[in-house]
Amino acid sequence: MPTTTLTSRTPAPTDDGEGALNDLAALVRDDLEACNRTIVARMESPVTLIPSLAAHIVAAGGKRLRPLLTLASARLCGYGAGDPAAARHIQLAACVEFIHTATLLHDDVVDESALRRGLASANAVFGNKASVLVGDFLFARAFQLMVEDGSLEVLAILSQAAATIAEGEVLQLITQNDLATDEARYLDVIRGKTAALFAAACQVGAVVAGREKPVEMALARYGLDLGIAFQLIDDALDYAADQAQLGKTIGDDFREGKTTLPVLLAYQAGNPEERSFWERTIAQNEQTPEDLPRAIALIERHGAIAATLGRAASLVASAQAALSVFPPSPLRAAMHAVADYTLHRAR
Amino acid sequence: MPTTTLTSRTPAPTDDGEGALNDLAALVRDDLEACNRTIVARMESPVTLIPSLAAHIVAAGGKRLRPLLTLASARLCGYGAGDPAAARHIQLAACVEFIHTATLLHDDVVDESALRRGLASANAVFGNKASVLVGDFLFARAFQLMVEDGSLEVLAILSQAAATIAEGEVLQLITQNDLATDEARYLDVIRGKTAALFAAACQVGAVVAGREKPVEMALARYGLDLGIAFQLIDDALDYAADQAQLGKTIGDDFREGKTTLPVLLAYQAGNPEERSFWERTIAQNEQTPEDLPRAIALIERHGAIAATLGRAASLVASAQAALSVFPPSPLRAAMHAVADYTLHRAR
Numbered sequence: 117m118p119t120t121t122l123t124s125r126t127p128a129p130t131d132d133g134e135g136a137l138n139d140l141a142a143l144v145r146d147d148l149e150a151c152n153r154t155i156v157a158r159m160e161s162p163v164t165l166i167p168s169l170a171a172h173i174v175a176a177g178g179k180r181l182r183p184l185l186t187l188a189s190a191r192l193c194g195y196g197a198g199d200p201a202a203a204r205h206i207q208l209a210a211c212v213e214f215i216h217t218a219t220l221l222h223d224d225v226v227d228e229s230a231l232r233r234g235l236a237s238a239n240a241v242f243g244n245k246a247s248v249l250v251g252d253f254l255f256a257r258a259f260q261l262m263v264e265d266g267s268l269e270v271l272a273i274l275s276q277a278a279a280t281i282a283e284g285e286v287l288q289l290i291t292q293n294d295l296a297t298d299e300a301r302y303l304d305v306i307r308g309k310t311a312a313l314f315a316a317a318c319q320v321g322a323v324v325a326g327r328e329k330p331v332e333m334a335l336a337r338y339g340l341d342l343g344i345a346f347q348l349i350d351d352a353l354d355y356a357a358d359q360a361q362l363g364k365t366i367g368d369d370f371r372e373g374k375t376t377l378p379v380l381l382a383y384q385a386g387n388p389e390e391r392s393f394w395e396r397t398i399a400q401n402e403q404t405p406e407d408l409p410r411a412i413a414l415i416e417r418h419g420a421i422a423a424t425l426g427r428a429a430s431l432v433a434s435a436q437a438a439l440s441v442f443p444p445s446p447l448r449a450a451m452h453a454v455a456d457y458t459l460h461r462a463r
Numbered sequence: 464m465p466t467t468t469l470t471s472r473t474p475a476p477t478d479d480g481e482g483a484l485n486d487l488a489a490l491v492r493d494d495l496e497a498c499n500r501t502i503v504a505r506m507e508s509p510v511t512l513i514p515s516l517a518a519h520i521v522a523a524g525g526k527r528l529r530p531l532l533t534l535a536s537a538r539l540c541g542y543g544a545g546d547p548a549a550a551r552h553i554q555l556a557a558c559v560e561f562i563h564t565a566t567l568l569h570d571d572v573v574d575e576s577a578l579r580r581g582l583a584s585a586n587a588v589f590g591n592k593a594s595v596l597v598g599d600f601l602f603a604r605a606f607q608l609m610v611e612d613g614s615l616e617v618l619a620i621l622s623q624a625a626a627t628i629a630e631g632e633v634l635q636l637i638t639q640n641d642l643a644t645d646e647a648r649y650l651d652v653i654r655g656k657t658a659a660l661f662a663a664a665c666q667v668g669a670v671v672a673g674r675e676k677p678v679e680m681a682l683a684r685y686g687l688d689l690g691i692a693f694q695l696i697d698d699a700l701d702y703a704a705d706q707a708q709l710g711k712t713i714g715d716d717f718r719e720g721k722t723t724l725p726v727l728l729a730y731q732a733g734n735p736e737e738r739s740f741w742e743r744t745i746a747q748n749e750q751t752p753e754d755l756p757r758a759i760a761l762i763e764r765h766g767a768i769a770a771t772l773g774r775a776a777s778l779v780a781s782a783q784a785a786l787s788v789f790p791p792s793p794l795r796a797a798m799h800a801v802a803d804y805t806l807h808r809a810r
Contacts (some may be wrong), residue, residue: 131729163630165637222599226592245573245636249594252569253629255599259606260623282600290512290594406806437789 118390136460137179140188143450147187148180155183160258169242169250174217181217183209183316185342188440189321189335192447197305204324207261208270212317214258215274219313221251225425226289227372257319269323277316293373295383295399303344306351311343334441338451341435344371346458348428351376353461354420355412367408373401377427379411379422390414425459432459481798483807484526487535490797494534495527501557505604516589516597521526521793523563529563530556532689536668536682539597539794553669554608555617559664561605562621566628566660573636574719614668624663631655640720642730642746649724650691653698655797658690681788685798688782693805695775699768700808702759714755720748724774726758728767737761772806774805779806 141148159170185210196202224227224237225244239247245431255278264272288305291297318339323334354369355378369376383394394412397407415421434456442448488495506517533556543549570576571584572591586594602625609618635652638644665686669679701716702725716723722745730741740761744754762768779802789795 157706161630161633163633163637165633166630217598221593226595238685247635248569249632249636252566252602253626253633255602256622256629258626259618260626263615263618263622266615268610268615271606271610271618275603275610278603279600281609282596282603283508283513286508286512286593286600289596290510315622378562 134179134457136450136457137181137184140450140454141180143447144184144187144191147191147209148184150203150206151172151180151183151187151209151213154206155213158210158261159214159254161253165246166250166253167241169200169221169238169246170217170254172241173220173238173281174213182211182313183213185214185314186321187340188447188451190320190324191321192445192451193322193325193331193335194329194441195321195325195389199454204265204267205321207265208320208324209317211258211261211265211274212313212320214254215278215281216260216313218255218258218287219309219344221247225251226285229368236451259396267323270320271399273323274314274321277312280308280312282308284310284312288374291375293399294375295380295394297375299377299378299380302375306344307340307352310347310350311340314343314346315339318350330387331441334438337438338455341431341438342455342458343415345428345431345435346456348424348431349461350386351457352424352428352454354378355415356421368409370397370408371403373398377424378415378420381423382411382415382418385418385420386414429452431457432456471749481804483528483797483804484531484660485792487797487801488527488531490794491534491538494538494556495531497550497553498527498530498534498556498560501553502560505557505608506561506601508600512589512593513597513600516568516585517601519588520585521560521601527560529645529660530560532661532664532686533559533668535794535798536665536686537626537671538574538668539683539789539792539798540669540672540674540678540782541699542608542668542672551612552668553610555671556664558605558608558612558621559660559667561608562625562628565598565605565662566632566656568594568601570599572633573632574715575742576715578680590619593615607754612671617667620666620670621665624659626741627655627659629655630660632659638722639664640746640748641722642727642741644727645724646724646727649722649727653694654687654690657694657697658687661690661693662686663749666675678788681785684785685782685802688785689802689805692778692782692802695771695778696723696805696808699725699775702762703768716757717755717765718750720745724771725767728770729758729765732765732767733761763774776806779803 155174156171159167159174163165186406187205190196190205195205221238224239225247228239229237230240238250242250258274259271262274283418284305284307287301291301291305315336316339319332319336322335351369351374354366354376356366372381379394379398382393383398386394393410397403397411433457436452439448439452502521503518506514506521508514512630534552537552542552551675570583571586572594575586576584577587578682585597589597606618607620609621631652631654634648635656638648638652661687662683666679666683669682698716698721701713701723703713717726726741726745729737733741740754744750744758782802783799786795786799
């Protein structure tokens with residue numbers, strides 16, 4: 117199997133790049149623990165299959181990246197300074213995680229995924245039907261949490277994000293198997309399916325803190341660019357990462373015929389013979405076991421992983437620049453480092 | 464094929480019982496037309512598959528019963544009297560229809576239905592994946608419409624209803640094939656999956672009109688009882704109705720092993736041989752083509768349709784009694800008659 121740009125860069129096998137994430141979590145540890153308690157408490161329902169299934173995905177881990185962004189953004193904006201009872205950011209961070217979880221449940225149904233974070237996916241364990249309906253419940257519960265918070269501004273940001281996520285997911289479905297998809301359209305997909313919630317998660321932090329519009333917009337920009345970079349890297353990893361390390365099956369996107377940037381760049385740069393390989397494997401979705409190594413080799417040959425990483429790196433720089441509206445602080449430094457973490461995931 | 468209590472009662476084949484519905488619609492005709500325009504305008508998206516799929520189900524008809532309840536309730540409460548620009552009820556009626564449509568899309572995926580209102584269902588035409596994701600979009604869009612309206616009270620009512628609907632749907636999934644389901648649990652299912660939105664649709668009408676709590680609660684009661692009755696009749700019709708007239712396949716619930724009241728009552732009253740019939744067909748879901756006529760005959764023998772209709776009739780009376788907080792008016796009379804319509808559907 118060919119060595120990819122990604123795996124060949126691995127500097128130290130023990131460094132999974134999550135140090136920055138842990139550092140940020142440590143700075144808001146109490147908030148994050150309170151958020152986890154809220155998540156567990158609010159996925160309750162007399163219909164016990166709901167908390168069982170939700171626990172499978174919500175409580176089973178994940179990095180809590182999105183709620184962490186809400187908590188950190190709120191604190192960076194000075195929310196609750198000197199007020200130990202301030203808890204709006206905690207409730208809204210839980211709400212962000214519920215929206216994310218609802219999306220994951222529906223994604224796994226749509227993608228027919230059997231694995232999620234290295235474990236059996238909820239649809240594999242509980243069936244597609246339960247995953248669809250519990251996703252709906254978590255989505256509704258997220259809105260109940262927002263309504264309890266009582267800010268129409270927050271509700272507007274998160275309901276807009278929810279609509280944008282769904283648009284991104286539908287667009288992804290349309291562009292699947294379509295090699296005529298261009299980079300702009302691909303960016304629309306990932307801006308919707310991933311970055312919109314990152315942006316909203318951060319922006320909401322500024323809103324609860326009552327900060328001025330430019331600060332709110334700076335955090336939305338940070339989240340948006342971070343989210344796009346995060347997804348670019350995710351799409352690159354699908355053609356490169358060590359399966360055990362990533363907790364997902366390499367080549368999932370390939371098997372589903374997703375037109376992610378690595379494929380699009382390799383296709384556009386390919387010779388006629390290579391193009392017909394992509395047309396068979398992606399457009400017609402006719403694949404044999406030897407096709408994935410070939411796809412990885414072609415992506416490598418045309419520098420498509422490096423190009424994808426390059427785009428991610430410049431978005432990370434843009435996300436970090438947006439933080440300059442804030443004075444230096446350990447929290448700002450940790451959010452800066454988390455942006456780098458998305459790139460480190462690639463090593 | 465045995466004649467059922469339902470079909471044998473048919474008084475005049477041309478009377479589909481929808482006269483009352485048309486009368487109510489006529490009283491709020493301008494509102495309903497404005498609502499239809501809002502529905503079409505607000506299901507727009509740059510991702511054109513969304514309006515295409517949504518149009519298939521939203522614009523292709525349906526009785527608009529739920530938005531009609533919102534419009535009529537608001538007007539019954541005096542909303543917008545003397546103010547031709549008053550339009551909050553129109554926006555919220557559209558929102559109610561979006562929630563309903565999102566639920567239908569996900570329902571059809573969960574039930575693997577091929578027909579909806581006598582036409583091919585959206586999942587049959589566009590696939591399950593698109594139906595799940597467009598359902599999510601419509602749900603998010605519904606919340607955007609509520610946020611634009613700006614009432615936290617309305618948001619609380621409808622987000623609670625959305626969570627209750629999902630709970631009812633999950634409970635239905637759990638009780639499927641389970642003959643130990645009792646009537647209370649069955650009522651929890653239909654209260655959730657159907658009546659919660661009817662109740663919220665009506666209650667919201669009182670809220671936009673700024674009416675006092677007892678009026679709001681009376682309309683919620685009207686909607687709740689009407690909704691339970693509506694679903695009871697729907698469940699009875701599945702073992703009785705003329706397929707062409709109903710626009711759905713008779714025996715759908717049977718084939719899916721749903722433990723609706725007609726089945727539960729017949730099972731509970733059955734002798735050992737009959738019980739083993741239900742255990743094979745519903746609990747084990749092992750069916751042959753001769754089983755549906757047999758099921759209908761058993762349901763008939765034990766008076767299970769009549770008993771189901773009896774429960775519906777007393778709920779209709781309760782719904783109608785709730786309207787007594789309002790002075791007599793053509794609108795009150797029409798809402799009274801619409802409650803009767805749910806029963807007339809059974810003839």
